[in-house]
Amino acid sequence: MESILKSLNCQPPQQQSLFEAELPAVTGSPVEFDRYAYDKYVVMFSGGKDSVATVLHLLDIGIDPNRIELWHHDIDGHGESFMDWPVTSDYCRRFAAAFGLPLYFSWRVGGFLREMLRKDQCTAPVMAETPDGLIQAGGTGPQNTRRKFPQVTAALSQRWCSASLKVDVGAAAMRNQPRFLGIRTLVCTGERAQESAARSKYLTHEPDRCNTRSRYVDHWRPVLQWSEEQVWDIMKRFGVRPHPAYYLGFNRVSCAHCIFSDCHQRATEQQLLPTRFKRIADLESEFGLTIHRTKSVRQLANEGTPYMYEEEVAEQAISTKYTVPIRIESTGWKLPSGAFKQGSGPQ
Numbered sequence: 001m002e003s004i005l006k007s008l009n010c011q012p013p014q015q016q017s018l019f020e021a022e023l024p025a026v027t028g029s030p031v032e033f034d035r036y037a038y039d040k041y042v043v044m045f046s047g048g049k050d051s052v053a054t055v056l057h058l059l060d061i062g063i064d065p066n067r068i069e070l071w072h073h074d075i076d077g078h079g080e081s082f083m084d085w086p087v088t089s090d091y092c093r094r095f096a097a098a099f100g101l102p103l104y105f106s107w108r109v110g111g112f113l114r115e116m117l118r119k120d121q122c123t124a125p126v127m128a129e130t131p132d133g134l135i136q137a138g139g140t141g142p143q144n145t146r147r148k149f150p151q152v153t154a155a156l157s158q159r160w161c162s163a164s165l166k167v168d169v170g171a172a173a174m175r176n177q178p179r180f181l182g183i184r185t186l187v188c189t190g191e192r193a194q195e196s197a198a199r200s201k202y203l204t205h206e207p208d209r210c211n212t213r214s215r216y217v218d219h220w221r222p223v224l225q226w227s228e229e230q231v232w233d234i235m236k237r238f239g240v241r242p243h244p245a246y247y248l249g250f251n252r253v254s255c256a257h258c259i260f261s262d263c264h265q266r267a268t269e270q271q272l273l274p275t276r277f278k279r280i281a282d283l284e285s286e287f288g289l290t291i292h293r294t295k296s297v298r299q300l301a302n303e304g305t306p307y308m309y310e311e312e313v314a315e316q317a318i319s320t321k322y323t324v325p326i327r328i329e330s331t332g333w334k335l336p337s338g339a340f341k342q343g344s345g346p347q
């Protein structure tokens with residue numbers, strides 16, 4: 001698994017956008033890491049608990065909210081709902097609105113489905129919302145064929161979803177916005193060391209993959225040393241209601257049909273989203289290669305037991321509208337059933 005994460009951290013080829021070719025280097029960059037010394041704080045915001053804790057921590061330590069923005073990478077590419085929780089985008093929107101923070105979506109055109117079904121085509125371009133409108137980047141690579149799910153394996157070429165649909169999307173969005181030239185930007189992500197041996201070796205801060213002479217970008221993992229308990233505690237203190245998937249019993253909010261789902265999660269997915277589940281199962285048959293490699297999603301679901309949950313929460317999770325308040329009185333805050341549960345994930 002460690003090698004999987006290493007593969008996730010592979011640096012894409014360094015690209016320099018056209019805007020920065022003639023610009024002078026950003027000077028006066030802090031030698032010692034000073035979390036207050038940045039003009040812009042970009043939080044990669046999935047809507048999961050660790051990214052929520054990251055935002056709340058920034059606010060807690062007094063970072064100026066006017067310098068913070070949230071970026072959400074839409075796995076389904078603003079297209080057909082296929083892999084992600086239908087409610088995730090709206091949960092992110094409501095969270096950002098509740099804290100008065102700007103939220104920008106970015107995605108690979110066609111999302112997971114288009115990338116997976118690619119046949120003699122190049123990888124689709126990235127679209128990114130910016131304060132000045134929508135931008136497009138890439139989409140001119142070599143033409144080839146994918147036609148298989150990401151595999152639960154260490155090889156990045158086979159386990160392609162996170163890199164193609166999240167990491168590369170964020171990097172393209174950053175590299176193609178001239179507003180990040182000549183300022184200091186801190187990219188903040190919510191990995192925690194407790195999640196895995198691999199993550200425990202991550203650095204708390206380091207130069208970001210988008211850092212160049214003229215675009216100063218650092219990467220900070222503010223909750224890297226936090227326990228899960230600390231994460232729930234800060235959500236409770238700020239009265240933030242967690243994503244509905246946690247109340248269904250999931251410990252991680254990833255894609256609803258994450259390639260790392262265990263048998264109980266597969267059984268729950270099948271019960272909650274039967275049409276999408278069947279499509280995934282049918283595609284596994286069509287490709288002749290399953291996600292898990294030795295078991296199909298149907299076999300896994302048959303081995304598992306669906307989580308117990310309230311119908312009202314299920315309706316929230318599979319809706320495209322998040323209709324309950326994000327913030328509630330901390331006295332009414334309820335720890336979700338997915339908290340502290342052993343789950344499966346890419347960490």
Ligand code: SF4
Pocket residue numbers: 075083150161162165254255257258259260346
């Ligand atoms: S959450 Fe799972 S399926 Fe979705 S991109 Fe990450 S690893 Fe892939």
